[in-house]
Amino acid sequence: MEFTCFPLQSEEPKSRQGLVVVIRHIFTFLLFLIMITPAVAQQPELTVAARSYVLSDFHSGQLLASHNPHERLDPASLTKLMTAYIVFFALKQERIALDQVVPVSEKSWRMEGSRMFIEPNKPVTVNELIHGMIIQSGNDACVALAELISGGEDVFVHLMNEQAKRLGMHNTHFTNTTGLTHSDHYSTAYDLNLLATAIIRDFPQYYPLYSQREYTYNGITQPNRNRLLWLDPNVDGVKTGWTKAAGYCLITSAKRDDRRLISVVMGTASPNARSTESQRLLNYGFQFFDTARPYKKYQTAADLRIWKGAQDKIKAGFDRDINFSLPRGQADKLKARMEYKQPLVAPVARGQQIGQVKFVLDGQEIAVYPLIALEKVDAANFAGRAWDNLKMLLN
Missing domain, CATH: 3.40.710.10 (DD-peptidase/beta-lactamase superfamily)
Incomplete structure (x- = not known):
């Protein structure tokens, strides 16, 4: 599965307003518990004698x-x-x-x-x-x-x-x-x-x-x-x-x-x-x-950068199992696109929605699921917030 992250501009007023921070990184990983076959099975025409x-x-x-x-x-x-x-x-x-x-x-x-x-x-x-x-x-x-x-x-x-x-x-x-x-x-x-x-x-x-x-x-x-x-x-x-x-x-x-x-x-x-x-x-x-089961409930899908927090990374995932029924042999074509606010600023509560993930197959969007924080991140102390403010201004 190809997984792409798209940070979105925060709606909160920030220095250098209008600057869109776009971070794009693509990485490949094996799908968890997916059965795939070497070739796509040919689907016959289905005829069922029922109203x-x-x-x-x-x-x-x-x-x-x-x-x-x-x-x-x-x-x-x-x-x-x-x-x-x-x-x-x-x-x-x-x-x-x-x-x-x-x-x-x-x-x-x-x-x-x-x-x-x-x-x-x-x-x-x-x-x-x-x-x-x-x-x-x-x-x-x-x-x-x-x-x-x-x-x-x-x-x-x-x-x-x-x-x-x-x-x-x-x-x-x-x-x-x-x-x-x-x-x-x-x-x-x-x-x-x-x-x-x-x-x-x-x-x-x-x-x-x-x-x-x-x-x-x-x-x-x-x-x-x-x-x-x-x-x-x-x-x-x-x-x-x-x-x-x-x-x-x-x-x-x-x-x-x-x-x-x-x-x-x-x-x-x-x-x-x-x-x-x-x-x-x-x-x-x-x-x-x-x-296809790309993610289990509360499995970490990504570690995202978080600002002004007691830690600088936050685990993100889903509040449910993510399952798809796909034509046999198509599972390896499933792609996920993550969209989330950037900068992501603490505090963030566990279970809070911080973005969404769109799943795409052959260029067609087949599902959208909310991306949630899998852990709580408190705000940093005064020094930590000040230091992150400075780094955000320089970015």
């Missing part, structure tokens, strides 16, 4: 492939990912507990569609309902959990829509917890990809539930409808969906080595088609893309 789909890299968040990603469609039981998200959040806040016994209402007992078969006079726990919701896709479990947390499904749905906004799901609106068809109940492949990513990122302790192949409740064993859990050892989730209006839908996540991809297919023709097309997407992503 809408997306494929993303979990770590970078980048879309690797898509078709009609923002088309509003019936999400069917993919809705239950948001139901689960709200339940997991309630557990995190200790508003409910896994071993808590939940009363079964008439409404939840009589829910139509897929069920885990809870009964009004049979004790059921939050933990059992979560398993029934995720593995058996139980509509009755969804309503029972919603009533426990919010007193009713309508209030719970409001929480779902508020969380959708926070996650950036701008083309999503829920009217129920189950995914039963309603004219004002919709989402998109893009938005559901955001939701699946959030489940894996925010609740890793509960995500393994999505890889469980079957669950037994009330003497009835039901299999997970995600066939890829049996067909691909790399697949570990996440959710199927079907209604007549939605067609056959599937969100899938698979991990190979340290890479994780997420696919969303909506509106396929059959259970077999949603599995086949999801597998096609995942294979495409793993075969023709690599994940």
Whole structure:
């Protein structure tokens, strides 16, 4: 990776105003944990038999492939990912507990569609309902959990829509917890990809539930409808969906080595088609893309000159892991351009933004990240500040 630093003129009034201090130095270093191949892999034309789909890299968040990603469609039981998200959040806040016994209402007992078969006079726990919701896709479990947390499904749905906004799901609106068809109940492949990513990122302790192949409740064993859990050892989730209006839908996540991809297919023709097309997407992503990781969170990216400080250098880096999904064989073409204020003057707080880094591939800017101070630098004493003032005047 080629890394170029561009100090920028400070906005603070200084002697010799108008003088732009430009320091340019270029150095080359090996990318950390990047898999590259000698030649660029030829990417075939991708054809997926689905009304809408997306494929993303979990770590970078980048879309690797898509078709009609923002088309509003019936999400069917993919809705239950948001139901689960709200339940997991309630557990995190200790508003409910896994071993808590939940009363079964008439409404939840009589829910139509897929069920885990809870009964009004049979004790059921939050933990059992979560398993029934995720593995058996139980509509009755969804309503029972919603009533426990919010007193009713309508209030719970409001929480779902508020969380959708926070996650950036701008083309999503829920009217129920189950995914039963309603004219004002919709989402998109893009938005559901955001939701699946959030489940894996925010609740890793509960995500393994999505890889469980079957669950037994009330003497009835039901299999997970995600066939890829049996067909691909790399697949570990996440959710199927079907209604007549939605067609056959599937969100899938698979991990190979340290890479994780997420696919969303909506509106396929059959259970077999949603599995086949999801597998096609995942294979495409793993075969023709690599994940480049030029920097880890809080790794030093540069030591910058700082003036009037208790030290004359400050370590700079990022407040997050920096990951990119690149066509295989392109990682060595990734370049970074650092821009920061010059002169950089103490005091500077740890975590303070002191510049930005633009990442470029083949002349195209692909991302910009804030550059932060990785350490605190206090102001120097009077003598030190005076000496740096003199040196700054002479520069």
